[in-house]
Amino acid sequence: MRERGMTRRRVLGIGGALGLTAATGLSTAAALARRPSITGAELRSAVPLPPPFQAPLPIPSVLKPVSTTGGADRYEITQREASAEILPGVKTPLWTYEGAFPGPTIESRRGRPVTVTHRNELPVPTVVHLHGGRTPAASDGYPTDLVLPQGWHDATMHTGHGMQGMHDPRALVTKLTRAYTFPLDQRPTLLWYHDHRMDFTAPAIWRGLAGMHIVRDDAEDALGLPAGPRELPLMIADRAFAADGTLVYPSLDPTLRVRPGVREPYFAGVLGDVILVNGAPWPVHEADAARYRLRILNASNARHYELEAVTDDGRRLGLVQIGADQGLLATPVTHQSLPIAPAERYDVVVDFSGVPVGSLVRMVNQLGSGRTRDVMAFRIARGATDDSRVPRTLSTDLPAWRRPDAVRVRDFAFRAGQMHGGHGWLIGGLPFDPARSDVAARLGDVEVWRVVADVHHPVHLHLVGFRVLSRGGRPPLPHDAGLKDTVSLRPGEAVEIITRFDGYRGRYLFHCHNAEHEDMGMMANLEII
Structure with a gap:
């Protein structure tokens, strides 16, 4: 799937508001990098929406095993x-x-x-x-x-x-x-x-x-990180609602039985106007004035977020990143704002100890507007003792792959194109076909992949984690730290990643995790041999 040069294609209408001339490739797409991180079109709810920060944050139940015998x-x-x-x-x-x-x-x-x-x-x-x-x-x-x-x-x-x-x-x-x-x-x-x-x-x-x-x-x-009730899993997802409370989604076949895909305005991705966290709209959580560990997952189909924790007086609290998609970082990285694409996870610690009791800390999305700017809030309910800590060294088992270790370099272009007579999303100019072999990697080999995008594409590899080596020929960004399995490409951006294909042989995938792109062809086969 090495890119073999640009071919001129007609202008594609993407997401209603976004147009891209695929033929001009990176020169046109690079101009889009200055636009907000939105690829898709937003559905509008027809039911009255509640005010923010009224619903308590639900914590999903922990499933009990039916058996724990035999070491499993x-x-x-x-x-x-x-x-x-x-x-x-x-x-x-x-x-x-x-x-x-x-x-x-x-x-x-x-x-x-x-x-x-x-x-x-x-x-x-x-x-x-x-x-x-x-x-x-x-x-x-x-x-x-x-x-x-x-x-x-x-x-x-x-x-x-x-x-x-x-x-x-x-x-x-x-x-x-x-x-x-x-x-x-x-x-x-x-x-x-x-x-x-x-x-x-x-x-x-x-x-x-x-x-x-x-x-x-x-x-x-043993690290002493915030735990128990001060460790919160947060699944963020956007949705839209019809007047009768049903979820709105622009499927071509609402039965989801025969015809896949969405109506043309939503070709680039489906966005909702209601932000849910753990299934509740704009929830609030009563918190101690102490450190909290937030396990954040963006489970949205297409919406990107740039999260900030903002106090009543406008201060931004530090988001201390301790982990990425595939576990703990070597050392903490502190952010004032944290971008998170669909399917990415970030493990962060926020310290509420300096926030007055009774005040609110809002988690906001700098990429949102109107109601989608708010995500959730923490109401500081009480003072508290706190024996948690964020150690300077978090992990020593991160892989040390280096560029010279790679046995090969592969190039992949993630771009819109024509597929079966209609619009699609392609990898290397091809739509997904389970009968085709796209990449065969030998078990144990280290490879460098260079991936390039036309619009926003969160690229996910199954089976393996990887490290980000570069963005646009420059060093990785601070939020690229650690071991990842999903990397967010911005319009016109090229990213290099390095990984070792270990674990198991067999047929796997790599694909865009904008779920609408994935459904409309943007997947490829990865065979570990």
């Missing part, structure tokens, strides 16, 4: 339709894991295997991907590895853009249930699980199929 933990999750009161006094139908949005959190120990048996009681096939997991290929959630619901007889169903009605001979299809096995032989971090069905990932996540999975170990526990 076993869980069971039912995927089913449910309804919840997300907006006050309004019931919203959802697709859920265990009847909740977000789904229940799974907490694991490093190196202790977990098996999660999913039962699909939804009206369509599903696939589960543990995002950020070092997972054998058979349990990674490849998009055609479907779990069929009861009564779904056509395993060779038309799956849309990538499949063109073809049967994937390597697909691992099961009926009603599937057991996913996760060895979790990896650094402690916040992972998340979500639907990954071919061509329909975006609307399935939008309807509620997302949950968190935390991996811990003894070394991290």
